[in-house]
Amino acid sequence: MKTSWRSASLVASAAAVLALTTACGQENGNASTGAQNVGATAAAGGYGTSTTAGAGNGYGADSKDESAAAKPEAAGKLAVAENAKVGKVLTDGAGFTLYRFDKDTAEPPKSSCDGDCAKAWPPVPAEGAEAAVGVDKALLGEVTRTDGTKQLTVGGWPMYRYAKDTKAGDANGQDVGGTWFASAPDGKKATLASLPGLSVRKDPKLGDIIVDKNGMTVYRFAKDQAWPVSKSACTGACLEKWPAVAPVSEDDTKGIKKKGLMPFTRPDGVKQMSVNCWPIYTFSGDSAPGDTNGQGVGGTWYAVSPDGKTVGAAK
Known part of the structure; x- marks a missing residue:
């Protein structure tokens, strides 16, 4: 990573x-x-809880330290992790939190995150993604993006990583702009259990x-x-x-x-x-x-x- x-x-x-x-x-x-x-x-932490975080451009990518998106890395074997702030979340093979975007659709699958948005929220490639224990293989799919690349979907929702997550277990993208949320293992929004x-x-x-x-x-x-x-x-x-x-x-x-x-x-x-x-x-x-x-x-x-x-x- x-x-x-x-x-x-x-x-x-x-x-x-x-x-x-x-x-x-x-x-x-x-x-x-x-x-x-x-x-x-x-x-308070910058992006973890504020619904106005990243309000500058709506993506949480308005900081000057953002860098251009590199070649997307494969998701590898997906896993389920327990995050103290979010609950059970879906992660990639390296332990990085995966996210979903409220402006996307699941039926049919469609991504609304391109350009600068995709630099802040790199799409997760569909190729090479594998289901792990706690993840239903039948929920994995793909969607074709505007640039022709295939993006991983879970329960129909396109999956993303967040550029401000710098290590496994981070969930800094949770609730950014009130539209970005960590994904539960079934593609729904992750929530803390009672x-x-x-x-x-x-x-x-x-x-x-x-x-x-x-x-x-x-x-x-x-x-x-x-x-x-x-x-x-x-x-x-x-x-x-x-x-x-x-x-x-x-x-x-x-x-x-x-x-x-x-x-x-x-x-x-x-x-x-x-x-x-x-x-x-x-x-x-x-x-x-x-x-x-x-x-x-x-x-x-x-x-x-x-x-x-x-x-x-x-x-």
Whole structure:
């Protein structure tokens, strides 16, 4: 593949406090007090989520670093990959995401992407494409483009790569211009499966971390406390940057340690979820599932492991 285009209420009685202490335990070295450290909102990724990305020419190819389209490379053996931001997507043999264009048609198959559009979205040649496990061979086909070349179709939809995807697993073309979408194995638009209220995702860099029902990374604040009761130190402007995760029933979780998995009442009367009695939050700087822009912000915000501990925090 060429690098030019891959490249978480205080109880009154002592007995209740004791019970809560037993449920939550104490994690040494993490509860502290002090001023809030909100952290700055991280910049959102350029093309992954914005429906206005590439609005300059409608193709997402208005950046000066775009290069002319090279000879299209064969798709090879197609595969199905799980993308944290998009869901199950169709990839080529090298692991690069394949896309479909809303302005194309599937019945009959027709491509509406030529010229500059085809430089940003190189058509995938039909020749040499093979179905793999999870891909129905009967859905593979071809369409003749205006230049006479044959383009791969899946479920009738012409397939493309994206010039701003520089490595296998990238999905920077998702929702560009509100018309480009990663392809599901059947040629339809890829979508994330419905998730439990809290579940576990394996991040390439952080390992197993907790995500909410939308697939967004969940964080802990080092200035909060879990013992003897859950208490949040994030208030006011802090909550605008770090929204509190709402209560989730225990049976609406998957892969999360049950000890200390409970809601508590914040000083403002709002209920917030806790894991191992630690308050949990999401980050406004994360714009899409799979983002971990809040990791390490201010040296006080960290992603959360399935047992409620922080991931990547200094020991």
